[in-house]
Amino acid sequence: MLGDLVEDVVVWVDGPLRHGTDSPARVFRRRGGSAANVAGFAAGRCPARFLGCVGDDPVGDAVVAELAGHGVDVRVQRRGRTGSVVVLIDPDGERTMLPDRGAATLLERVPDAWLAGLTHLHVPAYSFDGDPVGRTAVDALARVRRAGGTTSVDASSTGMLERYGRERFLALLAGLAPTFVFANRSESEFLGLLAGGLPGPERAGLPATTVVTKAGAEPTTVDAPGKALRTVPVPPVSEVRDLTGAGDAFAAGFLAGFLETGDLSGAAALGHRTAARVLASPGASFAGG
Template sequence: MPNLESGPLVVLGDLVEDVVVWLAGPPRVGTDNPSRVYRTRGGSAANVAMFAAPLVPTRFVGRVGADPLGDALVDRLRDGGVDARVQRGGRTGSIVVLVHPDGERTMFPDRGASADLGPVPVDWLRDARWLHLPAYALSAEPSAGSALAAVRAAASAGCAVSLDASSTAFLVEYGASRYRDLIAEIRPAVLFANAAEAAVLGLADRRPPAGSVFVIKNAADPTVVVRDRGEPLRLPVPARRAARDSTGAGDAFAAGYLAAAMAGRNVANSVRAGHHHAARVLDAPGANFSLEVS
């Protein structure tokens, strides 16, 4: 059974290298494009774990390659205070992230070993207080089957579960109806989605399962919280200058929200904690709180 008082937040999914390219202007096909290139830790699940670790005991569960890059990425998690439980084998994945001058990004993922996650050992989950699953873990087999088995086992044991819709491209390929069925089955404490993902899932026309909330992020516009009863909450995002790089902002939001929820704060205050955490990554390359990346 999970430790509902002091057990860790467990985040299950990808750990990869992000190759972040800050473009100086609109990309020009077939020729050189002036840019700045950064290499940093990536993967939505690993990002959430790193952002949450200073706030709450945190464990990452996933798979990386049996290679020096995998070694380095696992070391970065552990240096950041994350209890990293990883399977090893194959080749560590990478994601090329093109960041446009307006802060928007375009991603080219190669998940490598992350997609080969096998069955998760029971001991890695037994003491979990909360399990968070970004949808990227469901994008390929055998990772999808292993992740779903872990989530179902955690939920049946009384562990709180949260889901992140993660990507419109994923939702289209996976199937919106199929993902809604998963939401209905798992009954997550919270589902995170941005406005585009919420539109693909048709969340505007649906109520969450009993006990769940949908948290819909709208960039600089108010975050909308849809509950199983009552009117939606609309919580403004604190004003700030335009973002230079939105990579990892959603993961930082999830980390701030989940840490606050685990501390007993209500939904509105958890959203505010998410806003505060997300704002800290918007001027850094990749999913980082500062420019100190290698």
Template sequence: MLAVAGDLVEDVVVWPAGPVRPATDNPALIRRARGGSAANVAMFAAALRPTRFIGRVGADPLGTQLVAALAESGVDVRVQRAGHTGSIVIIVDADGERTMFPDRGASAELGPVSPDWLTGVELLHVPAYTFATAPSAASALDMIRTVRAAGGMVTVDASSTALLTGFGTERWRKLMGRLRPDVLFANAAEADLLRLAGETPPAGTHFVLKDGARPTTIIDGTGRRLTVPVPPVPEARDTTGAGDAFAAGYLCALADGRSPAAAAAAGHSLAATVLAAPGASTREVS
């Protein structure tokens, strides 16, 4: 069982029809979808192995709708219900790059989880967003201790440069030094901010450093470095969810006992399936 703890929110994905013109109308393609980094990872992983999502949504119709959509994708969904469900407006430019405006809502208030939600969990994945607020951070740490005590693995995604800056980069580095996750995922900007590329991870930790279409670098606790090329794709129209799909592919391969290089290749393959669709989806615009 793979469990993913964190956000389940609504994504409002905006593809402007041209350059954005301030203070007037801007025609656009707009799609609403289930989102949130943790929910995305769970959704992509559920097609490959038993997967559970742990999080919090509002006591509102949107929360009910998002829980149902995630469950329909095969995920075992365990959520707390209170407050309002979060939303993220994502503006995607012509090169596929995203600018995000999050209101995390109830996701930021994840409280202590029922112990039975972690029954059978052998790998727990926690995006950095889950550490951003005190309630969800305390819950994440409790879940990590429980899974570790049962002999399971723990992985973390650095998630966002803005989040890391707000959290404090040195504070984050110290937290990761204490937690020693089995895998720490980061993209190139996050890795630069945290100064990961030139470092040797703590014993037992792998850094998995993604860099878009450029090779992924894996660094283990001995300092050994491995680069895994990214196969070319026709077009990256929307990179939303690509990192989450990569994490899902990597984690499922890791849980199957495959090597880090094979896990990265599996991550690249799954990430490539979302690049032509709005948001964290494989459904292209018709």
């Protein structure tokens, strides 16, 4: 996984925010970053490596050590200041994020040794937003593909996609031709991957890409080239307090399942089970862990 490794400051707000005065809340500090989250969640099922950049500072030391503690092979460059994200969680579990990515945007071309042995490289779209990390991500994906590996891109957020530009992002995806694109329904609709309510990667210029569209508690759709559209139900979840990291956990479970078995429906089901484990705990963490 290539991308951000930051500190998340997760704020569980008890009721509506009150402008200009106090609002009761609980505050948690967690290791964050979409790519780092995927690596951490995947490491329990398959070997996982993280590639990124953090500051040469105590926060950088802490998030590297935390991620490595999950069994991830962590490779980082050191420059600038480690990034942080304030994540406001409303009582329904929905997130409002205030990112300051810091050193995460400063990742420069990764050494060949960092890519050696990789069979799959996953990159969240956040990593294309800014340079030099954007150029580094494109270069690394191309190198893994040339070496015979598979790749995936997560659409990350509609806010990021709007800043980047829809047509520009679609052109980027067409050039990268990733094996998988992960998106939620809002992101898929923005990118035109949904037409008439059904995924349509060919219409978006992605004829060789499997598009996986999540829709909260509604079934996930898996649209693979040359195959019938698959819909995979989402099992009921007893408690939803914090959606942070749920999409990353789904991607981790899906990729681990696919790389192990090649079964798309089974991979999506494993993604759902992995995502369900994060919904009751603060930030991108499993309940009790």
